[in-house]
Amino acid sequence: MKKLPLSVSPETVILAELNAADTAFVSGSALALKLGISRVAVWQYMEKLREQGFTFEAVRARGYRLLTRPAGLSATLIQSYRRDRVGAFPLELFTEIDSTNDEAARQLAAGREAPFGIIAQRQTKGRGRFGRSWHSESNGNLYASFAFRPRLEPARMQMFTLWMGASICDLIASFCRTTPGLKWPNDLLFDGRKAGGMLTEARMDADHIRDLVFGLGLNINTLPGCWPAELAERAVSLSEHTRQPIDLNKFTAALIGRVRQSYDRFVDGSYMATFADLWNCYDVLRNRPVAVLTHTQRVAGIALGIDDEGSFLVRTAAGKTERFRAGEVTLEKPTRLA
DSSP states (O other): OOEEOOOOOHHHHHHHHHHHHTTSOBOHHHHHHHHTSOHHHHHHHHHHHHHTTOEEEEETTTEEEEEEOOSSOOHHHHHHHTTTSSSOOOEEEESSBSOHHHHHHHHHHTTOOSOEEEEESOBSSOBOGGGOBOOOOSSSOEEEEEEEOOOOOGGGGGGHHHHHHHHHHHHHHHHHTSOOEEETTTEEEETTEEEEEEEEEEEEOSSSEEEEEEEEEEOOSOOTTOSOTTTTTTBOOHHHHHTSOOOHHHHHHHHHHHHHHHHHHHHHTTTHHHHHHHHHHHBSSTTSEEEEEOSSOEEEEEEEEEOTTOOEEEEOTTSOEEEESSOEEEEOOOOOOO
16 A cells, blocks of 8 residues: 655645635745745645645746645645644645555554544545445545544543534535535435435543544545446435535545544533534434434334434434433334324
8 A cells, every 4th residue: 555645844834825815926035934944845835735736836936826736635734734724733644545444444553543534546455334335435535544542431532523524514514605514424425316325433441441543534625427326326425415526635634633623622621512403403303203223123104313422312203211321223114102
């Protein structure tokens, strides 16, 4: 697997300044002063950026203006958008990898300091819940995992994926000006079609979570007609839903900031002040007929939302409220309840 570099570099600083200037010129002297280097060195870094797919306009006595950016994931561009994000969050970007969750777990097991993130352009063994395969081609989508060492009691983790899902939906709503939906416990939907999924995996000691990996697969820019036949009716991308392309690098930078902020709020407990309202805002199952399939039973009824522990609530035809901490939920045809 080939790893792309991602670090705070002079190229990153130059891009951040050009991004901030928008369509205006930034003088080579100002960039040299900002970096503490010569104007010749600035020109050399500009050449490195050109090699990465950026194009610029250079005008004597005016400076540089950014014209075009790479269409795909760019390590340097993500970092330039992240410069004012919450907290330091080291990130690695891979052109191809087996699974971002697996790579994050390997690095944690090898003793890497957390937190950090792993992002890939393509996964060869991407997976979701129950070990299901996740379609992970290099088609403008996002495959990311975020690693932490929370040292929290295991009982608290029931709420983690639910909170992260609600928070990411809130980011998508703000970034894309549209309203996604959450299907308990870990699916992101638009109009009943799946746009993303989350997978949280942890290693536990007797009394605390030692390692935690939060994985996210999100369909960003896949075009209609590009899905495999078996997914064509069930999958959708953000760009397909909004009918406009999404800036993948800018969205990724925003996601990193949101994940870090949401994780911190989960650890200190402040997330509880807004969690219920966020979940109810995006919950697509509440008050709808559903069936929950577990390892031992199938229960049908009306979805009532979730309780304070994150369990899924279903009122059956007999009027009994059943609670589920795990299971597979499907929407059912309406039925009359007693």
